[in-house]
């Protein structure tokens with residue numbers, strides 16, 4: 001049984017919330033998947049930022065572009081068993097659940113789900129293995145990015161993860177690692193803070209007990 | 211797009227324009243204040259000084275091993291399917307990138323932020339090749355639409371208002387955009403740029419760290435555009451200066467604890483990516499990214515070999531040196547660098563863009579050291595700027611007035627005779643006051659913002675024989691270093707100090723052979739003369755076996771203490787210079803820390819007194835507590851807003867850039883006025899000159915004095 005350091009969990013939570021991440025707790029991965037589906041249900045329809053031939057389009061969204069009618073949840077990096085559960089739950093609600101072909105939906109999807117390798121308490125950061133292109137896109141083109149993070153995998157600060165990272169990057173095969181700290185943001189116009197300039201409008205982190 | 215002033219008159223015109231830009235002034239003002247506070251808060255969680263020292267050491271080491279790191283990076287990256295190039299010049303780098311585009315049949319390019327790409331002027335080059343290039347960082351995109359260059363390394367569009375942005379977006383989209391709704395304006399970029407990401411064949415990114423141990427490049431962004439740029443297109447080109455090479459992940463992770471904190475007061479940016487190797491890319495038939503890393507030299511190997519300037523390699527491009535620069539705050543980035551902005555911008559302009567572009571820009575540093583105190587790499591930026599001025603002088607030769615000045619300054623007796631003559635010659639203008647009241651305004655022009663001080667009738671050195679106190683069984687034996695301003699303009703400040711010291715059992719000596727400390731000469735790029743006066747001073751004090759060398763001038767103190775051992779490196783006098791420097795102590799620290807004066811030593815008058823922390827006392831010497839405690843001992847200390855911000859004097863700076871000096875002074879006086887104090891004290895006669903001159907001109911009704919005068923007046927007999 002991996003150990004959980006509650007002080008690190010608390011710090012992680014505080015720092016992630018400080019940068020507008022929504023932080024929730026769940027008993028296990030199944031509960032997190034349930035959260036994904038509920039989040040998708042509750043959100044406003046996804047705006048389609050570009051043309052997508054086969055997609056059914058709804059009324060214009062707040063930014064003057066059409067909205068997507070059939071909601072899309074992407075979870076490219078889930079194991080087969082969990083993916084099957086998520087897929088079934090999505091189907092039950094009329095969403096489509098995908099694990100590949102994200103390039104076909106670059107106009108935007110509703111929810112992208114990933115599981116973090118680890119977290120960094122000092123900044124409320126999730127480190128995500130984004131070697132696969134589909135996994136990378138899920139966290140980029142979704143309006144809401146949901147990341148599950150095991151509480152036992154939270155480290156105090158960046159230097160503390162150097163060895164883990166080194167091991168991951170050391171074997172000569174290409175890797176792509178992403179540290180995520182809050183949603184996409186900018187302050188480029190008059191230094192006014194705004195979220196969602198390119199990537200997700202919202203970041204939700206689900207802290208898993210196991 | 212980018213311009214550098216060729217001469218002073220052109221530059222003064224540009225500065226005037228910037229100073230008239232109300233929006234810019236307000237924005238940068240608000241930013242400066244907010245940044246300072248936010249930075250302080252966010253650094254409380256980490257060991258700021260420790261981390262900065264670690265970065266400095268690691269980057270110095272990387273600089274020394276640049277060639278090995280390059281070879282290692284290349285080997286590791288190639289093993290992972292990446293093509294690694296090295297360009298000696300900007301031209302070569304552009305040609306390599308254009309060739310990559312041609313070979314891969316690229317039509318459209320998307321870019322994420324890269325200062326190195328700005329440096330080599332990549333966009334115009336690629337556009338000439340017929341490519342469509344789109345910036346995807348919001349700020350960069352805005353300035354691209356306006357055909358401007360960035361005015362800040364991290365916030366490239368900070369000089370623009372929402373109205374300007376709304377206009378540009380209206381033009382770009384053909385739809386009227388509402389300027390009042392910034393959130394919506396940001397989403398305009400979301401929609402427009404998503405389409406460009408999708409259509410692009412090649413992505414060009416910058417690189418914050420090139421990690422040799424595994425051939426990884428990294429990007430650091432808040433918007434997430436670099437993730438898109440490096441993921442969607444078939445081809446990825448990362449541009450990295452050779453200075454971005456670091457040996458290990460650990461170095462990058464350490465620097466990442468400082469870079470975002472320093473740049474935008476964030477713990478970490480929203481996204482940091484690490485890419486080692488040509489990873490998966492489904493847009494290519496073989497499912498692999500076509501990935502190139504182009505290292506740019508463009509003068510960097512020359513910098514790496516320079517014993518002094520190699521510290522430039524520590525720069526992580528956080529922009530903090532601009533954020534805290536009082537001159538940047540007034541005139542903005544377009545007037546404070548060619549492509550790179552702020553203190554580091556002045557320096558890099560000299561190395562990357564030619565001495566010609568740097569020669570006027572490099573003069574616009576007031577020397578307040580605010581940048582040095584926040585630099586993520588602990589770079590001694592003010593020193594490097596002074597050094598560049600010296601080099602420019604050496605390269606270009608001295609204009610006649612400078613040659614004259616130099617020969618006068620080398621001869622102390624002549625210099626002092628001239629000053630005494632000036633005391634006599636000014637008589638018609640002073641009418642016995644401390645100001646040169648009656649200089650016709652037309653002679654003053656832009657300099658009329660403050661009353662100019664008069665040279666004292668009798669210099670301190672001439673008063674000394676009659677003044678020199680006898681102290682029986684002294685606790686300490688010290689020598690006083692007067693400095694020109696106090697010796698010849700404000701001798702009463704030195705007299706006050708002598709009174710305080712003698713009353714507390716300190717035997718004081720005033721070595722007659724001392725002369726100007728040489729800082730003004732350094733600021734004017736007169737290195738050979740500044741060395742000469744340094745030698746004279748070291749010799750002048752070497753005879754007496756003093757416990758300390760006391761000075762009341764923070765600028766002299768910081769120069770004597772820190773610069774002498776540097777500029778006399780390799781000189782036969784270096785050991786004496788070091789011993790001398792070790793003894794140099796500012797008046798407040800000596801009185802407070804060494805003599806241990808406390809409230810019981812003073813009659814506290816309760817006079818409301820505020821403080822101006824001279825740049826060279828609070829940053830130059832790191833003295834913060836002693837003067838404030840002493841004021842509170844002798845009077846009612848009321849803190850002043852922006853107490854540690856430069857008053858705009860900067861020695862010769864106020865003569866060279868009076869328009870900027872005047873605005874800095876204006877701010878200082880406003881802040882002093884707001885305290886409601888009837889007196890302001892400081893540890894520097896230069897600041898007294900500036901602030902007293904301004905107070906006099908404005909009729910501020912606040913007494914301006916050196917802290918020694920306050921203490922002498924209120925000392926218990």
Ligand code: SF4
Nearest residue numbers: 525526528529531585
């Ligand atoms: S010189 Fe220092 S403060 Fe300026 S950008 Fe570079 S690291 Fe930041």
